[in-house]
Amino acid sequence: MIEEQRNVPIRRFKEFQNADPWEQRKLGEEVLITMGQSPNSKNYTDNPRDHILVQGNADMKEGRVVPRVWTTQVTKQVEKGDLILSVRAPVGDVGKTDYSAVIGRGVASIKGNDFIYQQLIKMKSTGYWSRYSTGSTFESINSSEIKQADICVPSELEQQKIGDLFTHLDHLITLHQRKLDKLKNLKSAYLSEMFPAEGEREPKRRFPGFTGPWEQRKASEISENTFGGGTPKTSTKDFWNGNIPWIQSKDVVEGSVLNVHPQKYISKSAVKKSATKLIPANSIAIVTRVGVGKLAIVPFEYTTSQDFLSLSNLKVNRLFAVYILYKKLQRDSNAVQGTSIKGITKKEFLEKKLMVPNNLEEQEKIGKLFSNLDHLITLHQRKLDKLKNLKQAYLNEMFV
Known part of the structure; x- marks a missing residue:
């Protein structure tokens, strides 16, 4: 009785609420599973007229196979509509293929319906496959482990x-x-x-x-005031029970200059007795250390950690200012792609040249x-x- 109750989902369509419990099966009893076999790498091509090659999760995006590599050698094949399961790290990613394709040893094909497809997605999200790779150097699952996987199925x-x-x-x-x-x-x-x-x-x-041409200005010329930040003594509880937002790098959303979500608040005494500063509303907070390049307009009075530089009392439209700075930081970041940018000094930032109408x-x-x-x-x-x-x-x- 307990086993039967366990095999009934929490939510069920109305017409099946009084139906039999689901039956426990092995995945290999319900579907046909084929392990992939990699072609010789000398036969790989970039010619879309050749056979699509699926080697792993890099060839899948949002649950679909996305052609990336092709091959002239046919080893193991899948048909349109088959399911593809990643059998090497990261194990358990699953997708559908809209094409016939060749599969390499990093994946397996499964001939299953939409129910099985979602069942495999659920297994990945709950960490089902991790039991087979715990403690191993290279995460992978084999044919037997896939076929012996426990699933429950209804009518x-x-x-x-x-x-x-x-x-x-x-x-x-x-x-x-x-x-x-x-x-x-x-x-x-x-x-x-x-x-x-x-x-x-x-x-x-x-x-x-x-x-007409835009005018070149330094970042220092677009605001009246600049502010740094600091961290009040964490062992002083009175410093951390106030209502003044204290912003850290993680509170600023990557890629969005209009979203700030303070998680910590400090008191007036914390501002007086630390390096942090009370910064006027509608200033621009720029991350200069951890998470360098993130920035946002802050629509309320705030304080920051030492990882920030803030521009206040702007001399240009504040929305324009935040987007021109975003564009500048993005451009500078792309120019040094591949290197690690650990931070930018106040002087370096304020010397940056901007074009302004x-x-x-x-x-x-x-x-x-x-x-x-x-x-x-x-x-x-x-x-x-x-x-x-x-x-x-x-x-x-x-x-x-």
Whole structure:
């Protein structure tokens, strides 16, 4: 009786609420499993006319096979609609293929329905496969371990209903992901075109009615005041029971200049008795050490750790300022890609050269354009996260 109760999911479609418990099976009893075999590397190509080669999770993205490498040698093959399971680190990643393909030894193919596909996703999320690789140097699973994996299955009709529900959820997630990617790509394109390229004095794209070259200024020239930060003594409890936000690098969201989420608050006495400073609202906080390059407009009074430099009482439109600084830091980071940037000094930052339009209205329009894009990106990201969380909740409740 206890075994039967354990084999009933928490959430079930209404028409199956009084149906039999799910039956425990081995994965190999339900599906056909084929282990991959790698072709000789001399037969690898970049010619899409050859056979698609799937070698591991690098060839899968968001649950789908994405062609990356091709081969002229056929070893083990999969057909369109087959499932692909990663059998080497990271073990358990799973995807579907929309193509016939050759599979290498880093994956296995599984001929399973949508229910089995979601079951494998659930197994990955719960760490099912980690039991086989704990303590080993190289994480992997073999044919026997896959075939002997324990699963619980309902009737074919209930499997179909569950598979259809998750297919619909996956479709919605894909649509929202595409919308989000499109917005991010649009923002990236505008960042490239609406600020002058290196060595140029005018941007490639401009709002109608604005002409003439932009003016070069140092970062030090776009604000009246600058502030550093510090950490109040952590052993003094009275310093940490106030209501003044104390911002750390992890409170600033990567890639977003409009999101700051303080997790710690300090008292007025902490400000008086430490190196941290009380900084006016609507200043720009820039991370200069751990997480260098992150920055954000802070719409409230705040303090920071020593990892920040803040610009206050801005002489240009604040939205324009934060995006031109974001663009500058992004460009500088890309220029030294591959090297480790541990930090930037206050002097180095304030010496950075920026191109600024003299017309305040043009500054405002540019700043507003990017803030609107960021609000849309945040909105779509929240919708996407909500759908992903809903799917995970259903995976936890609708499978045994």
